[in-house]
Amino acid sequence: xxxxxxxxxxxxxxxxxxxxxxxxxxxxxxxxxxxxxxxxxxxxxxxxxxxxxxxxxxxxxxxxxxxxxxxxxxxxxxxxxxxxxxxxxxxxxxxxxxxxxxxxxxxxxxxxxxxxxxxxxxxxxxxxxxxxxxxxxxxxxxxxxxxxxxxxxxxxxxxxxxxxxxxxxxxxxxxxxxxxxxxxxxxxxxxxxxxxxxxxxxxxxxxxxxxxxxxxxxxxxxxxxxxxxxxxxxxxxxxxxxxxxxxxxxxxxxxxxxxxxxxxxxxxxxxxxxxxxxxxxxxxxxxxxxxxxxxxxxxxxxxxxxxxxxxxxxxxxxxxxxxxxxxxxxxxxxxxxxxxxxxxxxxxxxxxxxxx
Numbered sequence: 407x408x409x410x411x412x413x414x415x416x417x418x419x420x421x422x423x424x425x426x427x428x429x430x431x432x433x434x435x436x437x438x439x440x441x442x443x444x445x446x447x448x449x450x451x452x453x454x455x456x457x458x459x460x461x462x463x464x465x466x467x468x469x470x471x472x473x474x475x476x477x478x479x480x481x482x483x484x485x486x487x488x489x490x491x492x493x494x495x496x497x498x499x500x501x502x503x504x505x506x507x508x509x510x511x512x513x514x515x516x517x518x519x520x521x522x523x524x525x526x527x528x529x530x531x532x533x534x535x536x537x538x539x540x541x542x543x544x545x546x547x548x549x550x551x552x553x554x555x556x557x558x559x560x561x562x563x564x565x566x567x568x569x570x571x572x573x574x575x576x577x578x579x580x581x582x583x584x585x586x587x588x589x590x591x592x593x594x595x596x597x598x599x600x601x602x603x604x605x606x607x608x609x610x611x612x613x614x615x616x617x618x619x620x621x622x623x624x625x626x627x628x629x630x631x632x633x634x635x636x637x638x639x640x641x642x643x644x645x646x647x648x649x650x651x652x653x654x655x656x657x658x659x660x661x662x663x664x665x666x667x668x669x670x671x672x673x674x675x676x677x678x679x680x681x682x683x684x685x686x687x688x689x690x691x692x693x694x695x696x697x698x699x700x701x702x703x704x705x706x707x708x709x710x711x712x713x714x715x716x717x718x719x720x721x722x723x724x725x726x727x728x729x730x731x732x733x734x735x736x737x738x739x740x741x742x743x744x745x746x747x748x749x750x751x752x753x754x755x756x757x758x759x760x761x762x
Contacts, residue, residue: 422446422606424594425618432592435616443596446605450596451502453495455568456576456583457487457590461542466517466567474529489568489590491518492577496554496570502595508550508570515540516550516570527553543586641732648736651698652743656750659691663751670755687751695744
């Protein structure tokens with residue numbers, strides 16, 4: 407997270423992101439620490455975001471958008487100004503990510519939102535794409551025919567929304583700011599050269615107290631810590647429930663086989679093939695074990711779909727590997743109980759037959 411900043415590039419796009427508020431020069435803040443960026447990167451990009459107090463989020467987040475998103479997404483104060491980024495700076499971000507740039511007419515703006523939230527992007531597209539336009543500062547602007555999610559905006563104080571606007575919207579021909587436009591934040595993004603991990607830690611140590619900073623190392627560390635805690639709790643509870651249910655099913659099956667052992671002995675005495683008896687025991691045990699497992703799988707599919715939508719709002723986290731590992735572990739435990747139960751039930755019939 408970028409401290410009190412509004413926007414930063416996604417941690418999977420750049421190694422390091424530094425931000426400062428509008429009243430602090432990012433270059434001065436870094437220079438005051440004695441750090442030379444050339445020691446850390448050979449290609450950095452610095453951009454500035456802006457705002458206009460009269461252009462509020464309510465202009466972009468209509469009642470329909472708010473009603474569709476507020477239950478599952480953080481929606482900040484709608485009276486807060488929308489974050490504005492110039493077309494030039496946005497295209498520089500696209501180029502730094504090796505993506506195609508876009509072009510806007512003088513009376514056209516683009517809506518930017520995190521690509522990790524497909525639901526929110528769809529709601530925005532349904533609301534704005536192909537519509538008449540949006541009112542900004544008393545004038546109507548056409549909407550670019552795509553929600554821009556090619557670069558990732560983590561816009562924590564503005565609900566992850568931003569508007570990409572023509573350069574002339576922000577500055578006059580001589581470079582001065584248009585009336586009502588004020589700088590919001592300076593943002594520096596770059597990839598470290600050489601030993602990236604070591605340089606990230608070094609840069610954090612030297613400038614971390616002067617600017618809001620996020621690095622790939624910090625993101626990985628935070629993700630690893632939260633993942634470890636959640637995984638431990640989830641796996642622990644899951645294993646307890648699996649062991650308990652498998653033990654109950656096992657005891658139930660062995661009890662039922664014990665109650666019906668005389669019937670199986672009668673079948674043996676009349677010459678029934680032992681393989682048919684074993685097959686009957688196997689099918690009976692399999693049905694009792696597979697029915698609750700099938701119900702659990704259905705619940706898991708629905709639960710994982712909801713969980714993935716929730717995870718998508720936090721960032722691009724791939725849970726597929728963890729799901730596969732957990733599923734294999736559960737199936738191994740469950741399968742072991744099933745085979746042990748089948749073997750025990752079969753041995754009960756064999757021993758009873760010998761005692762006869």
